Amino acid sequence: MGMYQRDKHFTDVLTNNGPNFLPDLLPADSGEGVTFAFLEQLMDILLQYILKSFDRSTKVIDFHYPNDLLEGFNWELDEQPNTLEDILMSCRTTLKYAVKTGHPRYFNQLSTGLDMVGLAADWLTSTANTNMFTYEIAPVFVLLEYITLKKMRAMIGWPGGCGDGIFSPGGAISNMYAMLIARYKLFPEVKEKGMAAIPKLIAFTSEHSHFSIKKSAAALGIGMDGVVLIKCDGFVPFYVSATAGTTVYGAFDPLVAIADICKKYNIWMHVDAAWGGGLLMSRKHRWKLNGVERACSVTWNPHKMMGVPLQCSALLVREEGLLQSCNQMNACYLFQTDKQYDLSYDTGDKALQCGRHVDIFKLWLMWRAKGTMGFEAQIDKCLDLAEYLYNKIKDREGFEMVFDGKPQHTNVCFWYVPPSVRYIQDKEERRNLLMKVAPQIKTRMMAFGTTMVSYQPQGDKVNFFRMVISNPAATQEDIDFLIEEIERLGHDL
Amino acid sequence: MGMYQRDKHFTDVLTNNGPNFLPDLLPADSGEGVTFAFLEQLMDILLQYILKSFDRSTKVIDFHYPNDLLEGFNWELDEQPNTLEDILMSCRTTLKYAVKTGHPRYFNQLSTGLDMVGLAADWLTSTANTNMFTYEIAPVFVLLEYITLKKMRAMIGWPGGCGDGIFSPGGAISNMYAMLIARYKLFPEVKEKGMAAIPKLIAFTSEHSHFSIKKSAAALGIGMDGVVLIKCDGFVPFYVSATAGTTVYGAFDPLVAIADICKKYNIWMHVDAAWGGGLLMSRKHRWKLNGVERACSVTWNPHKMMGVPLQCSALLVREEGLLQSCNQMNACYLFQTDKQYDLSYDTGDKALQCGRHVDIFKLWLMWRAKGTMGFEAQIDKCLDLAEYLYNKIKDREGFEMVFDGKPQHTNVCFWYVPPSVRYIQDKEERRNLLMKVAPQIKTRMMAFGTTMVSYQPQGDKVNFFRMVISNPAATQEDIDFLIEEIERLGHDL
Numbered sequence: 001m002g003m004y005q006r007d008k009h010f011t012d013v014l015t016n017n018g019p020n021f022l023p024d025l026l027p028a029d030s031g032e033g034v035t036f037a038f039l040e041q042l043m044d045i046l047l048q049y050i051l052k053s054f055d056r057s058t059k060v061i062d063f064h065y066p067n068d069l070l071e072g073f074n075w076e077l078d079e080q081p082n083t084l085e086d087i088l089m090s091c092r093t094t095l096k097y098a099v100k101t102g103h104p105r106y107f108n109q110l111s112t113g114l115d116m117v118g119l120a121a122d123w124l125t126s127t128a129n130t131n132m133f134t135y136e137i138a139p140v141f142v143l144l145e146y147i148t149l150k151k152m153r154a155m156i157g158w159p160g161g162c163g164d165g166i167f168s169p170g171g172a173i174s175n176m177y178a179m180l181i182a183r184y185k186l187f188p189e190v191k192e193k194g195m196a197a198i199p200k201l202i203a204f205t206s207e208h209s210h211f212s213i214k215k216s217a218a219a220l221g222i223g224m225d226g227v228v229l230i231k232c233d234g235f236v237p238f239y240v241s242a243t244a245g246t247t248v249y250g251a252f253d254p255l256v257a258i259a260d261i262c263k264k265y266n267i268w269m270h271v272d273a274a275w276g277g278g279l280l281m282s283r284k285h286r287w288k289l290n291g292v293e294r295a296c297s298v299t300w301n302p303h304k305m306m307g308v309p310l311q312c313s314a315l316l317v318r319e320e321g322l323l324q325s326c327n328q329m330n331a332c333y334l335f336q337t338d339k340q341y342d343l344s345y346d347t348g349d350k351a352l353q354c355g356r357h358v359d360i361f362k363l364w365l366m367w368r369a370k371g372t373m374g375f376e377a378q379i380d381k382c383l384d385l386a387e388y389l390y391n392k393i394k395d396r397e398g399f400e401m402v403f404d405g406k407p408q409h410t411n412v413c414f415w416y417v418p419p420s421v422r423y424i425q426d427k428e429e430r431r432n433l434l435m436k437v438a439p440q441i442k443t444r445m446m447a448f449g450t451t452m453v454s455y456q457p458q459g460d461k462v463n464f465f466r467m468v469i470s471n472p473a474a475t476q477e478d479i480d481f482l483i484e485e486i487e488r489l490g491h492d493l
Numbered sequence: 494m495g496m497y498q499r500d501k502h503f504t505d506v507l508t509n510n511g512p513n514f515l516p517d518l519l520p521a522d523s524g525e526g527v528t529f530a531f532l533e534q535l536m537d538i539l540l541q542y543i544l545k546s547f548d549r550s551t552k553v554i555d556f557h558y559p560n561d562l563l564e565g566f567n568w569e570l571d572e573q574p575n576t577l578e579d580i581l582m583s584c585r586t587t588l589k590y591a592v593k594t595g596h597p598r599y600f601n602q603l604s605t606g607l608d609m610v611g612l613a614a615d616w617l618t619s620t621a622n623t624n625m626f627t628y629e630i631a632p633v634f635v636l637l638e639y640i641t642l643k644k645m646r647a648m649i650g651w652p653g654g655c656g657d658g659i660f661s662p663g664g665a666i667s668n669m670y671a672m673l674i675a676r677y678k679l680f681p682e683v684k685e686k687g688m689a690a691i692p693k694l695i696a697f698t699s700e701h702s703h704f705s706i707k708k709s710a711a712a713l714g715i716g717m718d719g720v721v722l723i724k725c726d727g728f729v730p731f732y733v734s735a736t737a738g739t740t741v742y743g744a745f746d747p748l749v750a751i752a753d754i755c756k757k758y759n760i761w762m763h764v765d766a767a768w769g770g771g772l773l774m775s776r777k778h779r780w781k782l783n784g785v786e787r788a789c790s791v792t793w794n795p796h797k798m799m800g801v802p803l804q805c806s807a808l809l810v811r812e813e814g815l816l817q818s819c820n821q822m823n824a825c826y827l828f829q830t831d832k833q834y835d836l837s838y839d840t841g842d843k844a845l846q847c848g849r850h851v852d853i854f855k856l857w858l859m860w861r862a863k864g865t866m867g868f869e870a871q872i873d874k875c876l877d878l879a880e881y882l883y884n885k886i887k888d889r890e891g892f893e894m895v896f897d898g899k900p901q902h903t904n905v906c907f908w909y910v911p912p913s914v915r916y917i918q919d920k921e922e923r924r925n926l927l928m929k930v931a932p933q934i935k936t937r938m939m940a941f942g943t944t945m946v947s948y949q950p951q952g953d954k955v956n957f958f959r960m961v962i963s964n965p966a967a968t969q970e971d972i973d974f975l976i977e978e979i980e981r982l983g984h985d986l
Binding site for chain 1: 518519520525528529531532533535536538539540542543544547554556557558559560562563568569570571572573574575577579580583584586587588590591592594595597601602604607609610612613614615616617619620621622623624628629630631632633634636637640641644662663664665666669673683684685686687688689690693694703704705707708710711712713714715716717718719796802803804806820822823829831832833834835838844845846847848849850851854857858860861862863864865866867929932935936939945948949956965966
């Protein structure tokens, strides 16, 4: 690339340093020479990977089966150290077989894309290598979390951004927090005495809600059968988890109607907007979350629709103090009460975790870089692309939509029906054949590595493709490519 | 530094790009010029921070009170974007007020140090920006987790490294996993039916164990009062959490004796070796964990004693399949059963989380770089330094040890008693004065920013310093400095 004018001596040191290289890396008596040469070679590798990630002529994945990858290289952990050259080679190999999640044709998950400012922020976060538990050891990050959570609450519609919140390691944990504090709010004695001391609880959610709702109930001792769709006599309904943007269909529950019912029966209203929360940034689309301002708690994952690097998930809570009283254990070795600064900035005791990774900086820095309007433009573009895809395939021969009407989010669910299946009249036979189409196309797609999109069955619907668009790098051309690639790979099935 | 010969054009672009810079960053029509210039400037900032982190003449922290930091800068999130120059300035400001956790004189937490290979691995992980749920989207990382967990289990002493495990977002969550699967093992119906369907459970742990044990019990619906020290009739003892390396004293529970009791009464034996697990790498010190090979589950945080960047915590489980059956929800949109590869590599359904950050690569790469012997040398050196500190202060005037005898881990707990308190006979008066000494010294220490060490009370012991050494950059000189600095800051109190 010509930008690195490396001192030849450093390169020599890096190559020839032998097994006892460790004394040459910082903190080293010999200074920073080897360290900088090493990190700059690493940067070369990363920059090349970034370039390839955005290059449509490169594969999304160079797929190999687990045993091939395991046996094709030496991944073993030995007694002896390896050279820095070997370490750099391991980095190259790791990236060679990595999935390019920033590639414009990677559509496989809700989290896609590679934001350059977010990436820079994550590198800085790694370098700062600290922990969110106290202001003392993460002063700026704690303040940025405070500022950003307040801003997010304001966008939800809570007056003046009031309330509380915390960043957690992902949407499932955020949802677990919500159920945990809802239970505590209703029956604070559960913290001391456990579920044995309180009535059997029932939580309500839709059949398309995320599996983390049931997982939370199982973990929290409520039990999976405490999560139901209909009212059961004798049990205490304590929690409704409404979904704003379901995982597969991208559907939004009617939040206003749910809020009315929750208010009437005094039930905690949680909105799982892990996927749909990003739409709050868009003046055009935020109406889909109308009613969210009446929620008691909201899960919102900036690492999904907003393209923030993984992990970045927030739980927002309407009532102040609840997170703290529900989770605090007053571990005095962390949270001394005789410190010299305002202790409300020591957020550690609110968390279910003890140590907590710094997830805030990448979101904050991206927000600074784009402004709210930048996020809005990025999100609107993804929704436009989803509509473009929908319009393109809804009447196209060989494509069938899984649900009627324009998608509410960027999820577009469809079957590709190859000619051999297309004209079969027998419903059962057609169904049995169609079930196998998406997996076969996906296997071929992985082998070619040209694009990636996920498929799954849902309820009585056999395997269909779930297309989602959260990657700002994607364009109409990539949507066109996906359709044609599915046809190319599936036509002869 | 002279190593970056930047194209002047790029610098101009960076400075003058105005508010609408976004189209210039990748994925950009204009190519990678601006992106590379931006990331290289960021690298300059990070390299300078790394240099300063290891420079004893720089402060560990440039401390400011929350309101001063909040009001001294513009941290707000606005509608409008900012320029890349502004973004780089934010990065500089953030690091200026960050705590240098890699500084040789930073002793404030169990996680300290800044490993250059670990850092490189974390930068790569950020760039790869993927998720651990399936082999499909994280093939290499999933394999490296498999290899590393097996190696860790072998080091625990399970035959051939058999068993299971998962990396979680920290020790508290790892401990929660352990309690969750222990309960499930004894009463699998709890997953469906909740705590209402099973007897009241009791878990045992020591009074110095980590607060996450009680936190887990509260969250899981067992209740905090289900965690006790003595046997209670009528309840079902199901779980013992032994501690290998307590947070404050660094003490090790007698694991062999505990294993005997757990075997006799068929109780799940968990070892919380979040802090002490690193000693398994040391032939000299691993005897302190004798008996750990008889545990059902072990928490081990490489981000503590092994110096891996945050977050890196593992839960190791002796019995295969339990994590999966306890936590699986069979979400078919993630874990399709008709995939073309061996599904045992799709680890997502074992996790309490849905998305899971890639925490494995930094540990794996560091292990490759150092070899087991490199970790051993690093850990032995920290324990030697702790002994050096202990020998130096145990009979030194003005210092009093909190517990008798040589520390088992690197925790050295002591009071500094200033001359004004040193000769007071009245126990109560002495105690009331001594209580205030450590907080006052700490406040001054933060203001000078020269070093950082934590303090806390424990039980009937008033505030004392808890020195811990996990930073490979620390030397005897830094220990000498700490002692003299405490004397300098506290002498006149």
